Amino acid sequence: MSLQTTEDGRLRHLLTLEGLPRATLVALLDRAQAFIDGEGAADPRTALAGVAACTLFFxxxxxxxxSFQRAAQRLGADVLAFDASTSSTSKGETALDTFRNIEAMGVRGFIVRHREDGAAAMLAASAQPGTAVVNAGDGRSAHPTQGLLDVLSLRQAKGADFGALKVAVVGDIRHSRVARSELHALRALGIGEIRACGPASLLPDDATLAGCSVGGDLDAALDGVDAVFMLRLQRERMEEGLVPSLEAYHRDYGLTAARLRRAAPDAVILHPGPMNRGVEISDEVADGPQSLVLRQVANGVAVRMAVLEALLA
Structure with missing residues (x-):
């Protein structure tokens, strides 16, 4: 039995998409789509009635x-919003003590964001039976619900047969927890081809890119692809000097309308946000007809409803 799942395979926490079976991912995507389509006889507002959930963001x-707050509210949960800047963490309280104290108030669901790798798993390992933890982004490790909403957006645009698709993941992959979760989801769903592209200084040196074709030529990476996953240049997580300048980065790795013409004519563009306009993506692409950026945001509510329902209902 893993920390994430029970002996019968049911989700207890959602910490990463790595290792989750395809059937589990598809079930969450299908449930999210059902929320979007308004399917199902039951009123979703009763699903988590009386359940307390906390957005524990550091x-x-x-x-x-x-998006998580909206999702929990739509399921009828009582939502507590934790603000680290005005909490006792500013007085030296640890994340674990904060978690345990809020859990003692009867809170059953925790949506955790933290700067340190493994923080969500550490809290999950300390959780009482019946308490569920969702990783809303920890360090560089994982952002599972972002990975799910990205592949849901891709499935809506291109259909469920991922085996026929070629995708490019472009930019600061080294520092991106989103990229790691996207790659886990794409592999689990049987994507046909993944091209990873970025400057050598921003490509990971671990197993993150296993099975991907890797290169530094964006024009080549875009040739004929069906979808482009653009990543934010995460200046807050990197040492100085990994890119020569923002202007040079945009010149070599920024997605412009001219560059996009190398992709398939009906290619779609995804970006997890926040966007650095004029750095990794131009305005004309971000706001253009092939962009799924706002659809991703809308899908995030439904995906997070599906996850919270699976863990807490």
Whole structure:
């Protein structure tokens, strides 16, 4: 039995997509799509009635925090919003003590974002029976619900047969927990081809890119692809000097309308946000007809509803 699952294979926590079977991912995607389509006889607002959930964020967030809060509210949960800047962590309280104290108040669901790798798993290992932890992004490790909403957006645009698709993952992969979760999801769903592209200084030196074709030529990576996953240049997580300048990065790895013409005519563009406009992506692409950026945000609410329901209902 893993920390994430029970002996019968049911999810207890969602910490990473790595190692989760395809059937589990597909079930979550199907449930999210059902929420979007309004299917099912039961009123979703009763699913978590009386259940308390806390967004336990130790890092800044806009989309993820509000999306989880919206998802929990739509399921009828009582939502507590934790703000590290005004909490006792500023007085030296540890994340684990914070977690245990809030859990003692009867909170059953924790959506955790933390700057340290493994923080969500550490809290999950200390959780009482019946308490569930969702990793909303820890260090460089994982951001599982972002990976799920990205592949849901891709499935809506291109269909469920991922084996026929070629995708490019472009940019700062080394520092991206989103990229790691996207890659786990794409592999589990049987994607046909993954091309990883970025400057050598921003490519990971571990097993993250196993099975990918890897290169530093963006024009070559874009040739004929069906989808492009653009990544934010994460300046807050990197040492100085990994890129010569923002202008040089945009010149070599920024996605512009001219570059996008190398992809398939109906290629779609995804970006997890926040976007550095004029750095990794141009305005005309970010706001263009092939962009799925706002659909990703909308899908995030449904995906997080599916995850919270699976863990807490």
């Amino acid at each position: 890092e800044p967030s806009t989309r993820t925090r509000l």
